[in-house]
Amino acid sequence: MMANLGNMYGPNFSFLGIPQCDLDDPKSFEGADVIIVGAPIDSGTSHRSGAKFGPQAIRMGDYLPHDGQRPHLALRIDGLKELKVLDAGDLLMPPGDLEKSLEVLKMATEKISRAGAIAIILGGDHSVASADVAGIAAHRGAGKISMIHFDAHADTGDLQFGALIGHGTPMRRLIDSKAVRGDRFLQLGLRGYWPGDETLQWMAAQGMRSYEMTEIHHRGLSPVLDESFAILTDGCDGVFLSVDIDVVDPGMAPGTGTPEPGGMSSRELLEAVRRICFELPIVGVDVVEVCPAFDSADITAILANRVVLEALSAIAAKKKGLSYSPVRNLLDR
Ligand SMILES: [Mn+2]
Numbered sequence: 001m002m003a004n005l006g007n008m009y010g011p012n013f014s015f016l017g018i019p020q021c022d023l024d025d026p027k028s029f030e031g032a033d034v035i036i037v038g039a040p041i042d043s044g045t046s047h048r049s050g051a052k053f054g055p056q057a058i059r060m061g062d063y064l065p066h067d068g069q070r071p072h073l074a075l076r077i078d079g080l081k082e083l084k085v086l087d088a089g090d091l092l093m094p095p096g097d098l099e100k101s102l103e104v105l106k107m108a109t110e111k112i113s114r115a116g117a118i119a120i121i122l123g124g125d126h127s128v129a130s131a132d133v134a135g136i137a138a139h140r141g142a143g144k145i146s147m148i149h150f151d152a153h154a155d156t157g158d159l160q161f162g163a164l165i166g167h168g169t170p171m172r173r174l175i176d177s178k179a180v181r182g183d184r185f186l187q188l189g190l191r192g193y194w195p196g197d198e199t200l201q202w203m204a205a206q207g208m209r210s211y212e213m214t215e216i217h218h219r220g221l222s223p224v225l226d227e228s229f230a231i232l233t234d235g236c237d238g239v240f241l242s243v244d245i246d247v248v249d250p251g252m253a254p255g256t257g258t259p260e261p262g263g264m265s266s267r268e269l270l271e272a273v274r275r276i277c278f279e280l281p282i283v284g285v286d287v288v289e290v291c292p293a294f295d296s297a298d299i300t301a302i303l304a305n306r307v308v309l310e311a312l313s314a315i316a317a318k319k320k321g322l323s324y325s326p327v328r329n330l331l332d333r
Pocket of ligand 1: 126151153155167244289
């Protein structure tokens with residue numbers, strides 16, 4: 001039996017000190033609500049690499065004691081205590097074999113989904129989405145889960161330097177394989193200079209909806225989320241949330257491989273994650289493209305850590321049936 005690896009590229013510690021489990025030992029994750037797993041691979045990057053060190057940076061990115069608890073100030077719930085959240089450590093992902101690495105990840109998320117738990121995957125470059133979502137879809141049914149994807153880039157390329165697998169192609173692979181329906185695939189925060197016409201036409205033909213950053217700015221995040229939620233829950237019974245940290249402006253998230261200026265603020269991302277996980281039936285979350293070598297004062301890793309915590313807190317609040325309003329006086333009890 002393979003034990004929990006801990007961090008593939010560093011000492012063994014769990015996300016904020018939560019208990020560990022071993023995906024090869026079903027007893028160790030019996031009854032889990034959420035299982036966190038690291039996907040330490042960056043062989044899919046098209047530009048500067050280093051995201052394979054993302055999982056350990058995300059686990060560590062917090063200035064409070066790593067004591068397995070985190071009561072949320074606004075939601076008034078402790079996601080780490082209210083839910084049974086376990087850390088399965090990093091998957092063994094050989095950097096020279098991206099295909100095999102992704103197969104390992106797909107098997108892991110399918111196993112987590114079949115155990116009735118929500119998978120939270122710490123990337124890794126975004127190629128991991130092609131596997132982690134596919135694993136959950138293998139359990140819940142093709143086309144049965146919808147996708148909300150935060151990113152500066154569409155990641156819908158057909159080929160990346162001639163290869164089918166890479167961090168620029170996972171969303172095309174998920175739609176091509178019918179794991180996720182194109183018309184239940186939403187993207188928020190796109191900007192910059194990629195992709196080109198041919199790819200955009202393909203995206204339109206799939207019925208995708210991609211909100212460019214300027215549209216979100218002018219319409220406001222809330223109306224865009226309202227519109228998205230109606231599409232995501234139409235005929236699908238679960239939602240996967242994929243967060244490429246480069247959706248946030250490089251000024252607030254510099255530690256990433258392909259930074260694109262003009263992104264959303266970290267506050268907007270956290271608010272969106274809170275609403276999504278509070279209001280939608282989340283079946284999985286990935287947080288990808290954190291690249292510690294290009295970070296400054298750990299701010300990107302800390303943001304990614306907070307994205308995970310925001311998701312956990314909101315999932316716990318939803319499960320408990322709490323009511324929440326973003327405009328409530330914090331001190332009204
Ligand atoms: Mn991406």
